Amino acid sequence: MANQPIPFTLAVPNSDIQRLHAKLESSTLPNEVDGAGWDYGAPLADIKRLVERWRTGYDWRKVEQEINDTYPMFTIDVPVDGFGTLNIHYTHKESSCPNAIPLLFVHGWPGSILEVGKLLPHLISESPEHPSFHVVAFSLPGFGFSEPPLKRGFATAQYAEVGHKLMLALGYNEYVTQGGDLGFWASFITRIIGKKYGPKHSKAWHTNFTSSSEPPKFLDTPLLYLRHLVTPYTEREKASLARQREWLARGRGYFAEHSTQPQTLAYSLTDSPVGLLAWIYEKLVRWTDDDYQWDDDEVLTWVSWYWFSRGGPMSSLLIYYEMVHNSDRKFTSAEAPSIPMGVSHFPKEVFPAPRIWTHTSGNLVFESEHDHGGHFAAHEKPLELVADVRNMFGRGGPAYSVVPGRTGYA
Numbered sequence: 001m002a003n004q005p006i007p008f009t010l011a012v013p014n015s016d017i018q019r020l021h022a023k024l025e026s027s028t029l030p031n032e033v034d035g036a037g038w039d040y041g042a043p044l045a046d047i048k049r050l051v052e053r054w055r056t057g058y059d060w061r062k063v064e065q066e067i068n069d070t071y072p073m074f075t076i077d078v079p080v081d082g083f084g085t086l087n088i089h090y091t092h093k094e095s096s097c098p099n100a101i102p103l104l105f106v107h108g109w110p111g112s113i114l115e116v117g118k119l120l121p122h123l124i125s126e127s128p129e130h131p132s133f134h135v136v137a138f139s140l141p142g143f144g145f146s147e148p149p150l151k152r153g154f155a156t157a158q159y160a161e162v163g164h165k166l167m168l169a170l171g172y173n174e175y176v177t178q179g180g181d182l183g184f185w186a187s188f189i190t191r192i193i194g195k196k197y198g199p200k201h202s203k204a205w206h207t208n209f210t211s212s213s214e215p216p217k218f219l220d221t222p223l224l225y226l227r228h229l230v231t232p233y234t235e236r237e238k239a240s241l242a243r244q245r246e247w248l249a250r251g252r253g254y255f256a257e258h259s260t261q262p263q264t265l266a267y268s269l270t271d272s273p274v275g276l277l278a279w280i281y282e283k284l285v286r287w288t289d290d291d292y293q294w295d296d297d298e299v300l301t302w303v304s305w306y307w308f309s310r311g312g313p314m315s316s317l318l319i320y321y322e323m324v325h326n327s328d329r330k331f332t333s334a335e336a337p338s339i340p341m342g343v344s345h346f347p348k349e350v351f352p353a354p355r356i357w358t359h360t361s362g363n364l365v366f367e368s369e370h371d372h373g374g375h376f377a378a379h380e381k382p383l384e385l386v387a388d389v390r391n392m393f394g395r396g397g398p399a400y401s402v403v404p405g406r407t408g409y410a
Helices: 014-025 044-056 060-070 156-169 186-197 222-230 235-251 253-260 262-271 273-286 296-307 318-324 355-361 382-393
Strands: 006-008 073-080 084-093 101-106 133-138 175-179 202-207 340-345 363-369
Touching: 014 044, 014 273, 044 273, 044 296, 060 296, 073 156, 084 156, 101 156, 101 186, 133 156, 156 186, 156 318, 175 186, 186 202, 202 382, 222 355, 253 262, 253 318, 262 273, 262 318, 273 296, 340 355, 340 382, 355 363, 363 382
Parallel strands: 101 133, 101 175, 175 202, 202 340, 340 363
Antiparallel strands: 006 073, 073 084, 084 133
């Protein structure tokens, strides 16, 4: 199935850091329309400040040590049907509870395994009051320090295959999953895991991405369709639909470029750290609830992860193209996984949907709604997300003891 794990220590070569600083020193910034604010994209004043911090004050070596201290990291070779073997980077933090539930966390773009950092101490903690988890988070192929797939057709199903085979290689024959990001990513990957590998291996899935592009259809889910007809939208759901329209009108340009001409974009993002910074910074701010303020070093750490990544920024774009050009993007409610599904609704998600729409995504057994939080829920609202996962899988929850012999309690 796969080779044995090899411990991994993050250690970016000095030459790579010097090259980054040299590029930052020689960078040229554009002009800006008077009073542009965020209307035209990432504001010039913000990028100037972040570039100066990245160049003169940001200490990657300090951050690198903090990452090594926080995340037990490894690499392992994972065979992918029809695509050879890829070397996959991941973090694996085990609970001291012998009955802890194996949980696979799946990130998206522009995220990474760093997103799971705030969840780890809570998910692995052992207590008679809540379930405990063994947590695995892998860098998607082409992201972070996983080997990039450079063969055409490596689409969402292959990313799901890697996650599944990784869990098997670690001895977790039965497990649950958690993912967010643009449903075409983590929640799409975990959805495929549930469909393809459940219920034998994948026992349940939880997502904080509530996207659905259309309401229930009569031929797919007649009862949901009738319920939808007679149930008026709440004010919050009306706001969700307005946010959908806003994203479709003004926020999906990056998606169009990633999914149609990723190679063209890759030249800029690979050669210019300032270009990469602006490309990612815009998403971090615009996709986050206003009550979460990004610290400059926090932003630079997320961007540096992409800059120093094994395959470079380009390889993280490929999943968009392959997803759009392969049939595994197309899901109907009739093809939804049968395993239990949980959903956490955060109001400032980029493409939120009315609650009844999400019922078409699977066997929904758990649902919660939060007053604050956006796209990066694991990072913005870790305690709320942890509470939802615990409530879904803990005693009295709808997915309690879904993994045989592993209740999460000692």
